Amino acid sequence: MSRTASESDPLVRVENLRKYYNNDSGLLGGLTMDSEFPFVRRESSYVKAVENVNFDIHKGETLGLVGESGCGKSTLARTVLRLLDATDGSIYFKGTDLTELDGEELRRTRKDMQMIFQDPQSSLDPRMKVGPIVEEPMKAHGMLDPEGREARAKELLEKVGLDPQHYNRYPHAFSGGQRQRVNLARALSVNPDFIVCDEPVSALDVSIQAQVLNTMQELQDEFNLTYLFIAHDLSVIRHISDRVAVMYLGQVVELADKEELFENPQHPYTQALLDAIPAPDPRATDRRTVLRGDVPSPINPPSGCRFRTRCQKLIQPEAYDLAEDEWRRVVEFQRAVKRRNFEEREPSAVRSRFLDDVDLRGEAGRIVTDAIDHIAADRFDEAEALLTESFADQSICAKKEPMYEVAPELAGDRHVVACHLHRED
Numbered sequence: 001m002s003r004t005a006s007e008s009d010p011l012v013r014v015e016n017l018r019k020y021y022n023n024d025s026g027l028l029g030g031l032t033m034d035s036e037f038p039f040v041r042r043e044s045s046y047v048k049a050v051e052n053v054n055f056d057i058h059k060g061e062t063l064g065l066v067g068e069s070g071c072g073k074s075t076l077a078r079t080v081l082r083l084l085d086a087t088d089g090s091i092y093f094k095g096t097d098l099t100e101l102d103g104e105e106l107r108r109t110r111k112d113m114q115m116i117f118q119d120p121q122s123s124l125d126p127r128m129k130v131g132p133i134v135e136e137p138m139k140a141h142g143m144l145d146p147e148g149r150e151a152r153a154k155e156l157l158e159k160v161g162l163d164p165q166h167y168n169r170y171p172h173a174f175s176g177g178q179r180q181r182v183n184l185a186r187a188l189s190v191n192p193d194f195i196v197c198d199e200p201v202s203a204l205d206v207s208i209q210a211q212v213l214n215t216m217q218e219l220q221d222e223f224n225l226t227y228l229f230i231a232h233d234l235s236v237i238r239h240i241s242d243r244v245a246v247m248y249l250g251q252v253v254e255l256a257d258k259e260e261l262f263e264n265p266q267h268p269y270t271q272a273l274l275d276a277i278p279a280p281d282p283r284a285t286d287r288r289t290v291l292r293g294d295v296p297s298p299i300n301p302p303s304g305c306r307f308r309t310r311c312q313k314l315i316q317p318e319a320y321d322l323a324e325d326e327w328r329r330v331v332e333f334q335r336a337v338k339r340r341n342f343e344e345r346e347p348s349a350v351r352s353r354f355l356d357d358v359d360l361r362g363e364a365g366r367i368v369t370d371a372i373d374h375i376a377a378d379r380f381d382e383a384e385a386l387l388t389e390s391f392a393d394q395s396i397c398a399k400k401e402p403m404y405e406v407a408p409e410l411a412g413d414r415h416v417v418a419c420h421l422h423r424e425d
Contacts, residue, residue, distance in 0.1 A: 009095065010056035010057055010058045010059075010092075011057055011058060011059045011093070011094065011193060011194060011226050012056065012057040012080070012091070012092070012093055012194060012226070012228070013055075013056050013057075013090075013091075013092040014053055014054060014055050014056075014080060014089070014090070014091055014092075015054055015089055015090045015091075015092070016052050016053075016054060016088065016089040016090070017050055017052070017053045017054070017076070017079060017080075017086055017088075017089035017090070017091065018048075018050055018051055018052065018053075018086065018087045018088040018089050019049045019050035019072075019075055019076070019079045019084060019086055019087050020046040020047065020048055020049065020087040021046060021047040021049060022045075022046060023045040023046055023047050023299055045299055045300075046299070047298050047299055048250055048298045048299070048301060049072045049075040049076075049250055049298055050072045050075055050076050050079060050250050051250040051251050051301075052089075052251060052401075053076060053089075053247075053250075053251065053252050054252070055245055055252060055255060057194075057226055057228060058226070059193070059224065059226055060220070060224050060225070060226060061226060061227075061242040061243065062220070062226075062227040062228075062229050062240055062241050062242050062243075063227070063228050063229070063241065063242070063243050063244070063245060064229050064230075064231065064237040064238075064240065064241030064243070064244040064245070064258070065077075065228060065229065065230045065231075065244075065245050065247060066230075066231060066232065066234060066237050066244060066245070066246055066247070066273070067232070067246060067247035067248055067273075068232070068248070068295060069232065070295060071247045071248055071249055071250065071295070072247060072249070072250040072298070073198075073230045073247055074118075074198055074199075074230065076247070077115070077196045077198050077228060077230055078115075079091070080196065080228065081110070081113050081115055081196055082098050082099075082101070082106060082110070083115070085099075086099050093109065093112070093113065093194065094112075094193075096109070108141075111137075111141045111190045111191075111192070112190075112191075112192050112193045112194060113192060113193070113194045113195075113196070114137070114186075114187035114188075114190065114192040114194075114195050114196070115187065115195065115196045115197075115198065116180070116183050116184060116187055116195060116196070116197045116198065116200045117183065117198055117200070118198050118199040118200065118202055118203060119203055120176050120177075120179035120180040120182075120183055120200075120203060120204075121171065121176070121179055123183055124171040124179055124182060124183065125171075126170065126171055126172060128170075128171075129167070129168050129169060129170055130157070130166055130167060130168075130169050130170070130171065130174075130182050131150065131153050131154070131167035131168060133171070133182060133186055134153040134156060134157065134182065134185045134186045134189050135149040135150065135152075135153050135189065136186070137186060137187075137189050137190045138152065138153075138189050138190055141190055143189075143190060150167070152189065153167060153185070153189065154167055156185040156188050156189060157181075157182075157185050159185070159188075159219065159222075160181040160182075160184045160185045160188075160215055160219070161181055161211070161215055162178060162181055162182070162185070166178075175208075176203060176204050176205075176208065177204050177205075177208035177211060177212055180200055180201070180204065180212055181212065181215065183200070184200075184212075184215070184216065184219070188219065188223065191223075192225070193224075193225070193226060194225075194226045194227075194228070195225055195226070195227055195228075196227075196228045196230070197216070197227055197228065197229045197230060198230050199230050199231055199232065200212070200216075200229075201213060201231070201236060202231065202232065202233065209236065210239075213236065213239055213240050216240065217240060227240075229241060234262075234273060234274065234277055235277070237258075238258060238262055241258050242257070242258060243255065243256065243257050243258060243261075243412065244256065244257075244258050244261045244262075246261070246267065246269065246270045246273065248269050248295075248306060248307050249295060249296060249298060249301055249306040249307070250298055250301070250306070251306055251418065252416075252418070253267050253269055253270070253306075253307060253417070253418040253419070254266060254267040254269075254270045254415075254416065254417050254418065254419075255414070255415075255416045256408065256412055256414070256415040256416070257408065257410075257411040257412025257413075257415075258411075259410050259411040259412075260408045260409065260410045260411045260412045260415055261415075262274065263410055264408075264409050264410055264415075266406055266415065266417045266419065266421075266422065267307075267417050267418065267419045268307065268311045268312060268313045268419065268421075269291075269307045269310075269311070272290070272291040273291075275290070276291065291310060292310060292335075293309065293310040293335065293339070295310075296309055302398065303393075303398050303399070304395075304396070304397050304398040304399050304400055304401055304402070305397045305398075305401065305402050305418065305419065305420060307419075308392070308395065308397040308398060309335075309392075311397070312328070312331075313421060314331050314392065314395055314397055315395050315396050315397050315420055315421070316395065317391065317394035317395050317396075319363070319394060320362075320363070320364045320391075321362075322360070322364055325358070326358050326360060326364075329354060329355055329358050330355075330360070330364065330368065330387075330391060331391065331392070332354060333354040333355065333368070333371075333387070334384075334387040334388060334391055334392060336354065337371065337375070337380065337383050337384050337387055338384050338387075338388065340380055344375075345375060345376055345378065346376065347372045347373065347375075347376050350372050350375055350376075351372060355368065364391075367386060367387070367390045367391075368387075370386060371383040371386050371387050374386065396420050396423070397420055400420070401418070402417075402418045402419050402420045402422075402423070403416065403417075403418050404416070404417050404418075404419070404422040404423065405417075406422055
């Protein structure tokens with residue numbers, strides 16, 4: 001399916017993109033034990049690496065993509081380029097849905113889309129000289145004759161900050177930063193419109209990072225390139241991006257203009273990432289958010305908001321009327337029981353540690369008391385189930401996937417946030 005692209009249309013548009021991996025591989029993959037005959041059954045399960053992702057990238061801009069390791073950034077990048085097949089959704093490039101292309105048509109389209117990988121050493125063939133490495137994409141797409149390819153390769157080596165005389169050197173003769181420049185020259189060799197940069201400077205020294213980033217920006221201006229730039233370093237994202245998408249457990253949870261996102265973050269996960277940036281003054285104590293807990297499994301992600309199991313702003317269910325501090329204490333207690341991260345068993349010791357100076361009354365107080373009694377009897381599973389079902393699972397954060405658009409305060413036209421704190425009652 002194709003759309004008629006206009007000047008105002010984005011170069012890349014991703015709509016409801018999903019990428020699942022089957023988790024049933026291997027001899028025993030998908031097998032579970034049962035108490036009844038035949039005692040063993042097979043159940044399919046999937047790793048939900050990318051789930052319902054939407055974004056646009058306009059010609060000439062850089063969209064930064066940031067998130068913790070394992071959140072699905074690289075999988076998303078490879079799926080957008082059709083290096084991986086999407087499970088569902090659409091990827092429009094210049095108005096054409098890439099998910100419906102295959103064979104020669106897809107191969108021709110890939111000429112306009114290139115990728116720079118994270119490791120500058122392993123992404124270069126050590127048996128090939130730099131010149132043929134840069135020429136290889138041109139040769140694959142039938143561009144120019146041998147003399148023309150050599151001339152263009154030398155020209156690109158110079159543009160990325162290398163000596164054209166390096167044409168006959170092998171990759172091992174270069175530093176990490178120089179190898180990444182070779183990768184950049186190779187990506188540029190076929191005159192692409194769109195380049196996916198998968199953490200291209202994360203393996204480089206800080207001083208070299210700045211040089212490579214500056215070169216990429218200069219080339220972007222010269223060739224009118226469009227970047228999807230993936231990084232886990234927020235300072236790098238802020239340096240090179242026009243807009244920023246924050247990803248958590250396979251989903252984009254916030255998308256806004258760079259200035260808007262860094263100065264006016266609206267999602268608790270974005271706030272936690274920004275608060276984790278080391279402060280220039282080690283004596284500073286104004287950090288607002290400390291991110292605790294582990295990322296849930298993408299095989300069985302939380303219902304509703306995927307960040308809710310770690311969020312400090314989990315919304316209280318309507319069935320209870322607790323003060324803000326009381327609710328926060330209850331949430332901390334429930335998560336501590338889930339992690340089994342305390343040794344106390346005596347009810348007074350448990351209450352003193354987690355609920356000191358908090359006098360819970362009514363139904364909430366009864367539930368907490370019953371959970372403490374379960375702990376005293378060493379029935380942690382029952383305590384966890386009671387607390388989770390009564391509190392966490394009753395929150396709107398667990399019942400509905402959030403996605404809201406808020407008015408930008410500082411810059412940009414759109415600010416999208418996946419957090420129920422922005423719902424309109």
